[in-house]
Amino acid sequence: MTTPSFVYNSVPQRVVFGAGSLQHLAREIDALGARRALVLSTPEQRLQAERVADMLGAHAAGVFDRAVMHVPIETAREAREVATRLGADCAVAIGGGSTTGLGKAIALDSGLPILAIPTTYAGSEMTPIYGITEAGMKKTGKDFKVLPRTVIYDPELSLGLPVGMSVTSGINAIAHAAEGLYAVDSNPIMDLMAQEGIAALGRALPAIRATPKDPDARSDALYGAWLCGTVLGNVGMALHHKLCHTLGGSFNLPHAETHTIVLPHALAYNAEAAPRAMERIVKALEGSGSAAQAVYDLARDNGAPVALRDIGMKEADLDLACEHALKNQYPNPRPLERAAIRALLQNAWEGVRP
Ligand SMILES: NC(=O)C1=CN([C@@H]2O[C@H](COP(=O)(O)OP(=O)(O)OC[C@H]3O[C@@H](n4cnc5c(N)ncnc54)[C@H](OP(=O)(O)O)[C@@H]3O)[C@@H](O)[C@H]2O)C=CC1
Numbered sequence: 552m553t554t555p556s557f558v559y560n561s562v563p564q565r566v567v568f569g570a571g572s573l574q575h576l577a578r579e580i581d582a583l584g585a586r587r588a589l590v591l592s593t594p595e596q597r598l599q600a601e602r603v604a605d606m607l608g609a610h611a612a613g614v615f616d617r618a619v620m621h622v623p624i625e626t627a628r629e630a631r632e633v634a635t636r637l638g639a640d641c642a643v644a645i646g647g648g649s650t651t652g653l654g655k656a657i658a659l660d661s662g663l664p665i666l667a668i669p670t671t672y673a674g675s676e677m678t679p680i681y682g683i684t685e686a687g688m689k690k691t692g693k694d695f696k697v698l699p700r701t702v703i704y705d706p707e708l709s710l711g712l713p714v715g716m717s718v719t720s721g722i723n724a725i726a727h728a729a730e731g732l733y734a735v736d737s738n739p740i741m742d743l744m745a746q747e748g749i750a751a752l753g754r755a756l757p758a759i760r761a762t763p764k765d766p767d768a769r770s771d772a773l774y775g776a777w778l779c780g781t782v783l784g785n786v787g788m789a790l791h792h793k794l795c796h797t798l799g800g801s802f803n804l805p806h807a808e809t810h811t812i813v814l815p816h817a818l819a820y821n822a823e824a825a826p827r828a829m830e831r832i833v834k835a836l837e838g839s840g841s842a843a844q845a846v847y848d849l850a851r852d853n854g855a856p857v858a859l860r861d862i863g864m865k866e867a868d869l870d871l872a873c874e875h876a877l878k879n880q881y882p883n884p885r886p887l888e889r890a891a892i893r894a895l896l897q898n899a900w901e902g903v904r905p
């Protein structure tokens with residue numbers, strides 16, 4: 552065995568974790584040195600955002616409830632204007648990756664500190680990655696200005712996340728950790744987090760399916776999401792994330808479901824080129840077959856979709872998706888081979904067990 556050699560960056564970020572930890576919100580805003588928080592949410596989560604604003608009392612600048620998936624530039628501009636008009640000196644994003652993403656778009660422009668309160672397992676709160684959609688094209692970038700300064704993980708807030716969304720969102724998180732395990736810039740610290748994060752979600756998702764309001768399972772899932780999101784924020788992603796961005800961006804497929812369906816096939820593609828990563832995934836999921844099969848079974852057995860054709864992908868578009876995936880070559884354990892990637896997409900479309 553060779554002695555490892557790696558670079559590890561740590562970033563300053565404060566995490567407050569635990570059931571009921573939302574009660575510490577005012578204290579955390581104060582610790583940020585902020586006086587007027589703009590609370591962000593989707594339209595559907597407005598009541599939750601109003602509850603947060605009530606908790607902040609005079610320190611709430613207002614509620615902006617128009618977060619939507621993939622952060623359209625028009626929404627980002629509107630939110631930035633509202634933040635300026637209301638004199639906000641920080642933003643509180645309560646919701647999933649879409650709401651956190653809106654907070655990041657504000658921070659990118661203004662440097663306003665973000666306090667994130669995640670209610671899904673997407674993991675955006677742990678990354679300096681932002682995404683903004685303009686003229687139908689989603690552009691992503693990395694800037695430490697957008698990394699939320701404080702994250703409050705309160706499992707009680709995800710008790711109402713529907714089981715189907717919980718399972719696909721949890722597998723979205725697993726995808727970050729799985730690709731982190733074979734990243735070109737991986738390191739042993741991220742490997743530990745990745746394996747632990749996958750194991751936590753592997754335990755939590757079946758438990759949530761059985762008992763959606765199980766507090767321990769919700770806590771385990773959020774803990775796993777935190778670890779997996781940290782991996783996403785620290786090391787580079789590969790084929791799987793590229794495919795999902797292509798499918799989501801060009802064919803408008805839903806984010807977490809697409810990750811859930813594609814991941815087993817991306818792992819099968821990379822299996823021989825990344826055997827140590829695959830071993831760790833199987834171990835974390837207590838699987839008996841391959842890593843690809845363990846992830847596929849986790850999805851299927853918990854009621855998640857396993858075929859792209861079931862979430863709106865047309866078979867006729869698979870050739871184009873393959874072309875997009877081959878553009879701008881990026882690091883991946885196995886070189887990108889046209890015929891094999893086209894076959895991967897076909898398998899994902901049909902939903903075959905890898
Ligand atoms: N930059 C980064 O590092 C990352 C960015 N992302 C981005 O984040 C987005 C995906 O995030 P994701 O969390 O999956 O999507 P959303 O934030 O859109 O949330 C997904 C679904 O969960 C629902 N939901 C969220 N919280 C609750 C709750 N407490 N109770 C009931 N339902 C709830 C939402 O409902 P409703 O719409 O009703 O609120 C929505 O339908 C994508 O745009 C993706 O690109 C994802 C990962 C990392």
Ligand SMILES: O=C(O)/C=C\C(=O)CC(=O)O
Pocket residue numbers: 652680681682683691723792795796
């Ligand atoms: O697209 C973004 O907003 C940035 C990253 C991700 O979405 C990561 C992912 O694919 O889950």
